[in-house]
Amino acid sequence: MGAAYVVEWLKLRRSRVPRVTAGLLLVVPAVMAALFLTMAGRQRGDAIGLKAQALVARDGWAGYLDALTQIYASAGLLGMGVVVAWCFGREYADGTVGSLFASATPRESVAAAKLTVLALWCTGVSLLMVPAALLVGLGAGLGLPDGDALAGLMRVAVLSVLTGLSALTIALFASIGRGYLPAFGGLVGLVAAAQVAVIAGVGGWFPYSVPGLWAIASAPPTLGTVPVWHLLLVPCSAAVVGALTVAWWRRAELS
Amino acid sequence: MPDVLRCEAVNRGFGGVAAVRDLDLCLQAGEVLALVGLNGAGKTTLMRLVLGIVRADSGEVEVLGAPVGGRVDWAGVGHMVETPFAYPELTVRENLSAAALLHGVPRSGVRSAVGEVLARLRLEEYVDRRARTLSLGNRQRVGLASAMAHRPRLLVLDEPTNALDPSGVVLLRELVRGAAAEGAGVLVSSHHLDEVARVADRITVIHDGRIIGELDPHGTELERAFFAMVHQADLATEAGRAV
Numbered sequence: 001m002g003a004a005y006v007v008e009w010l011k012l013r014r015s016r017v018p019r020v021t022a023g024l025l026l027v028v029p030a031v032m033a034a035l036f037l038t039m040a041g042r043q044r045g046d047a048i049g050l051k052a053q054a055l056v057a058r059d060g061w062a063g064y065l066d067a068l069t070q071i072y073a074s075a076g077l078l079g080m081g082v083v084v085a086w087c088f089g090r091e092y093a094d095g096t097v098g099s100l101f102a103s104a105t106p107r108e109s110v111a112a113a114k115l116t117v118l119a120l121w122c123t124g125v126s127l128l129m130v131p132a133a134l135l136v137g138l139g140a141g142l143g144l145p146d147g148d149a150l151a152g153l154m155r156v157a158v159l160s161v162l163t164g165l166s167a168l169t170i171a172l173f174a175s176i177g178r179g180y181l182p183a184f185g186g187l188v189g190l191v192a193a194a195q196v197a198v199i200a201g202v203g204g205w206f207p208y209s210v211p212g213l214w215a216i217a218s219a220p221p222t223l224g225t226v227p228v229w230h231l232l233l234v235p236c237s238a239a240v241v242g243a244l245t246v247a248w249w250r251r252a253e254l255s
Numbered sequence: 256m257p258d259v260l261r262c263e264a265v266n267r268g269f270g271g272v273a274a275v276r277d278l279d280l281c282l283q284a285g286e287v288l289a290l291v292g293l294n295g296a297g298k299t300t301l302m303r304l305v306l307g308i309v310r311a312d313s314g315e316v317e318v319l320g321a322p323v324g325g326r327v328d329w330a331g332v333g334h335m336v337e338t339p340f341a342y343p344e345l346t347v348r349e350n351l352s353a354a355a356l357l358h359g360v361p362r363s364g365v366r367s368a369v370g371e372v373l374a375r376l377r378l379e380e381y382v383d384r385r386a387r388t389l390s391l392g393n394r395q396r397v398g399l400a401s402a403m404a405h406r407p408r409l410l411v412l413d414e415p416t417n418a419l420d421p422s423g424v425v426l427l428r429e430l431v432r433g434a435a436a437e438g439a440g441v442l443v444s445s446h447h448l449d450e451v452a453r454v455a456d457r458i459t460v461i462h463d464g465r466i467i468g469e470l471d472p473h474g475t476e477l478e479r480a481f482f483a484m485v486h487q488a489d490l491a492t493e494a495g496r497a498v
Binding site: 003004006007010011014015016094095096098099100101102103104105110253254255 | 269303305306307308309310318327329330332334335336337338339340341342343344345349353354356357358359398401405411
């Protein structure tokens with residue numbers, strides 16, 4: 001493994017931001033989904049219950065996973081985007097990017113290493129999503145999951161991996177904008193753009209809304225269905241954005 | 256002695272304002288060259304040009320015999336410009352290991368390189384402390400150690416005495432002279448004329464982006480000579496504008 005990979009992996013492991021974000025991503029959406037399911041099942045007719053019923057149309061594991069998928073489609077992009085923004089933006093905000101110039105390890109290698117370890121981190125979090133969501137579901141009293149529920153859990157994990165790949169776009173915002181703030185602005189913009197694309201009926205072609213639309217099994221018919229091959233838009237766009245980010249790190253000066 | 260750094264007719268501006276103008280400079284192996292100048296004179300911009308952090312609008316910068324932007328052997332260069340290489344979440348040892356790795360030290364040699372530079376910078380007692388818990392001065396020492404762990408042939412230090420206590424300043428002086436004695440060329444900037452007089456072989460005065468002369472490190476009244484030189488340069492500029 002190259003020097004840049006060793007160093008970036010070390011920085012990722014030692015920092016609180018990825019650890020805290022991973023913990024939040026593994027727990028908060030699942031707990032929220034379980035709460036929505038509980039509220040939807042009360043049938044009291046109050047405002048919160050009605051909103052919960054709009055989100056959770058089914059009972060048991062199916063309803064829980066519907067809610068989890070819908071919550072994670074946005075929360076996952078936000079959470080993973082925060083870690084990507086931190087990983088790239090901190091070099092500019094802390095001023096350490098200057099130390100990465102005039103080095104035996106080219107800056108483009110550092111950028112590529114950052115993108116790679118972030119993709120690995122996202123994949124790791126996504127794999128842990130399965131047991132975390134399972135435990136929360138069991139804790140919520142849903143009983144043992146059947147085959148459909150297990151398939152739904154896997155679907156959430158795939159959603160999470162694809163969301164992580166989408167979040168790599170934030171690296172380009174952080175690099176061009178040289179810090180956290182443009183990255184966070186870009187992140188909010190991406191989440192909003194994904195919603196707009198869905199509402200406009202082109203969500204199935206927009207890489208940042210495709211994973212969520214595909215994963216939401218109970219999507220309203222007005223949103224249409226997303227063919228599986230549309231998911232290829234996500235790694236393709238991640239590859240393009242990754243290449244642009246690496247090229248930016250190779251060429252950009254720090255004036 | 257071969258040149259480890261050569262600048263020829265270098266120009267660089269920012270937003271239409273010239274920061275470095277028609278600048279020539281060379282530094283030989285084993286030599287310590289100090290850049291002195293007022294704030295905004297162009298010292299840091301020159302160092303950033305040398306390190307490829309910014310590119311020259313015109314002119315040539317050569318490092319270790321190769322043009323910056325070409326095939327420079329960056330493993331032979333160490334630097335600390337503005338912010339020290341000290342990631343707050345890493346311990347001192349981890350920071351130095353990371354710097355050594357990135358600067359091309361083979362993994363098998365990292366431990367000994369780090370051990371050696373820890374001793375040289377007297378950082379042993381902080382080795383397992385995270386950088387975020389260190390004082391500003393000790394973070395500066397970590398940055399200096401990161402710049403020197405791989406024993407570079409060209410060392411570029413921008414205001415290295417910032418935040419150092421008097422013992423740190425003396426230590427830095429020994430390290431810079433030691434690096435030069437081992438054959439490295441050292442380019443160092445400072446506001447402290449007395450300090451650079453103790454460490455430099457040559458003192459170059461930079462003002463308004465130009466090199467306006469040299470001071471004798473062994474001379475007396477350095478400060479008076481420096482301000483006289485700057486004043487003359489300003490008068491010449493004003494006279495040029497009047498014409």
